[in-house]
Amino acid sequence: MGSRPGRQPRGVDRADRAREGTAPGRAGCAPRRNRDRPRRAHHGSGLFRRRGSAAARSRNHLPRPPPQPRLSTLVGRARVAVVSPQWDEPYGLVAAEAMACGTPVAALARGALPELVRPDTGALARTEDPEGLAAAMHEASKADRSTVRHHAVSSLSLDRMVSEYETLYESARFLDRAAG
Structure with a gap:
């Protein structure tokens, strides 16, 4: 935010x-x-x-945010990260960062969040449903933190993204050579 x-x-x-x-x-x-x-x-x-x-x-007035290492520790100690965007976010960086800390996510199903949050890493609620979000928080708190962290590293990391871009680039080069 x-x-x-x-x-x-x-x-x-x-x-x-x-x-x-x-x-x-x-x-x-x-x-x-x-x-x-x-x-x-x-x-x-x-x-x-x-x-x-x-x-x-x-x-x-809000206090200044804590330094990055302290913030990561605080997020990692949270039982659940609650993500309630008011617009359709194209990625959901807050959810990805929370999962990288091993923290399960309870979120409203908006934007890209349904693609990031799986049933074993958190829970989703319908948009504009506060009771559903409360239930999602309870459900997400049951997720295994090591599974959440593994999902973030294997599916949401920069290394994975770069690897997929390289694969896409190589396949485009191959198709260009075959056509020309």
């Missing part, structure tokens, strides 16, 4: 609005330009930013 500089990732923003009861039409929300800009107050002779409570700060 890519983030925009100085703003929350889109999905987090949507989730906050849904929780506050102001989605999707944004009725009752402050205009975006005011929501994203810190409020300022004059205090004495200087200009200070209003900080608000710790709860308000944590709700409005």
